[in-house]
Amino acid sequence: MPATADQVIEKVHGLRDALVEAVGEAVRIPSVNPRYPGQVYDDVVGGEGAVSRYVAGIYEQIGCEVDVFAIEPGRDNAVGTLRGRGGGRSLIFNGHSDVVPPGDLGAWTSGDPYSGRHDGERIWGRGSTDMKGGVLAQAFAAMALREAGVELAGDLILEAVAGEEVMNHDIGTTAVVERGYRADAAVVAEPSAPPAPLAVVPVTPGLLWFSLTVRGKASHASMRAEAIRAGGLGSAVAVSAIDKGVAMFMAIRELEEQWGQTKRHELFAPGHFTIHPGVVTGGPEGVLVPFVVSEFMTTEYCVWYHPDDDPADVRAEIEQHVARAAQLDPWLREHPPEFEWKLTWPAARVAADHPIVSATLDAHELAAVGTAYAGRPEVRGFAAVEDTSFLCAAGIPAISYGPGDIRVAHAADEYVLVDELMTACCTYALLAMSWCGVAGDAS
Numbered sequence: 001m002p003a004t005a006d007q008v009i010e011k012v013h014g015l016r017d018a019l020v021e022a023v024g025e026a027v028r029i030p031s032v033n034p035r036y037p038g039q040v041y042d043d044v045v046g047g048e049g050a051v052s053r054y055v056a057g058i059y060e061q062i063g064c065e066v067d068v069f070a071i072e073p074g075r076d077n078a079v080g081t082l083r084g085r086g087g088g089r090s091l092i093f094n095g096h097s098d099v100v101p102p103g104d105l106g107a108w109t110s111g112d113p114y115s116g117r118h119d120g121e122r123i124w125g126r127g128s129t130d131m132k133g134g135v136l137a138q139a140f141a142a143m144a145l146r147e148a149g150v151e152l153a154g155d156l157i158l159e160a161v162a163g164e165e166v167m168n169h170d171i172g173t174t175a176v177v178e179r180g181y182r183a184d185a186a187v188v189a190e191p192s193a194p195p196a197p198l199a200v201v202p203v204t205p206g207l208l209w210f211s212l213t214v215r216g217k218a219s220h221a222s223m224r225a226e227a228i229r230a231g232g233l234g235s236a237v238a239v240s241a242i243d244k245g246v247a248m249f250m251a252i253r254e255l256e257e258q259w260g261q262t263k264r265h266e267l268f269a270p271g272h273f274t275i276h277p278g279v280v281t282g283g284p285e286g287v288l289v290p291f292v293v294s295e296f297m298t299t300e301y302c303v304w305y306h307p308d309d310d311p312a313d314v315r316a317e318i319e320q321h322v323a324r325a326a327q328l329d330p331w332l333r334e335h336p337p338e339f340e341w342k343l344t345w346p347a348a349r350v351a352a353d354h355p356i357v358s359a360t361l362d363a364h365e366l367a368a369v370g371t372a373y374a375g376r377p378e379v380r381g382f383a384a385v386e387d388t389s390f391l392c393a394a395g396i397p398a399i400s401y402g403p404g405d406i407r408v409a410h411a412a413d414e415y416v417l418v419d420e421l422m423t424a425c426c427t428y429a430l431l432a433m434s435w436c437g438v439a440g441d442a443s
């Protein structure tokens with residue numbers, strides 16, 4: 001007789017210590033994405049592969065068919081297939097092995113960023129939330145199914161992939177798809193809070209990265225009065241790139257405000273779509289001292305755009321807005337601000353009424369009975385972008401549901417709550433049963 005949901009949940013609970021230990025172990029393998037800005041590739045490469053191979057060992061224990069491969073040396077992907085008996089829908093559980101750098105070590109009051117320390121309530125360290133906790137919760141869900149003697153009808157494909165943090169999907173998630181791993185749906189274990197823990201996320205914004213550079217005209221800093229006061233020489237002597245750049249900065253700010261009013265999506269809080277000025281540099285070329293009228297101002301922006309917008313249209317909208325603002329200034333009319341577009345990360349979109357969404361909601365509701373996470377999860381848009389974009393782009397409906405909170409991801413003192421990890425693990429197990437079907441189960 002096939003195992004019941006209760007029996008599977010009991011098996012998950014029996015694996016609690018092993019799951020906590022495995023997450024700690026994975027956190028202790030530093031796996032910073034070697035292409036993350038500021039990293040020396042050769043010093044860092046290899047960590048992702050080590051994590052994927054560690055996870056592959058667990059896939060092996062479960063009895064999966066295991067495939068470990070790398071497009072770039074040291075950056076292995078691990079795939080574990082729990083072959084179904086036939087007749088059911090297939091499902092991908094996906095997560096990434098790479099992490100972002102720990103940042104300022106002094107900000108880690110919880111200790112070493114790679115401690116993987118467990119204090120009874122939380123597991124601490126870089127990657128605990130984003131997203132080694134989720135990757136291992138998915139693997140241990142499959143382990144619980146095996147221990148409960150559940151045989152699925154459809155295939156369950158477990159994936160730990162490299163490259164996510166800098167959109168290296170071509171060596172990670174997309175490479176795994178191109179190797180032939182496809183399914184009727186996918187659940188990526190990204191930390192799917194806020195607004196609520198363990199939200200079900202069928203949609204993400206898109207992301208653009210661009211820089212805007214405004215040029216000025218250098219002169220001795222004492223010429224500022226000549227440059228800006230009535231009756232002075234004006235642009236014949238000097239133009240401050242920072243003065244002009246700030247005007248363009250404010251123009252983009254104004255567009256961002258318009259977006260706040262006009263770009264709405266039912267699964268996102270009002271105003272979610274923004275044009276974030278993350279870095280400003282400027283001054284004279286060469287040495288950054290205030291004794292020369294500034295020659296350049298460059299602002300680096302990341303744009304969280306509406307999932308229904310075409311990225312080419314968004315680029316055009318921003319460029320046109322800046323061009324119109326520049327027309328109002330005699331210098332900028334002659335010396336237009338320069339755009340450099342650096343990255344386009346497409347949005348992920350699955351309909352909120354897609355069966356994988358309702359199946360995940362149902363599985364959570366069943367899994368979370370009697371826990372702090374009881375009830376039906378919220379269905380919300382993801383704050384950021386992730387690999388669901390590339391699964392969706394390959395035609396595989398992909399949503400996110402996972403333990404952790406994006407507010408502690410990429411930050412100091414990252415952690416994941418063990419109870420949340422356990423609830424996610426139970427949900428994954430029950431979801432695999434309901435989505436893939438259980439062999440021999442007539443219901």
Ligand SMILES: [Zn+2]
Nearest residue numbers: 130131190386
């Ligand atoms: Zn992530």
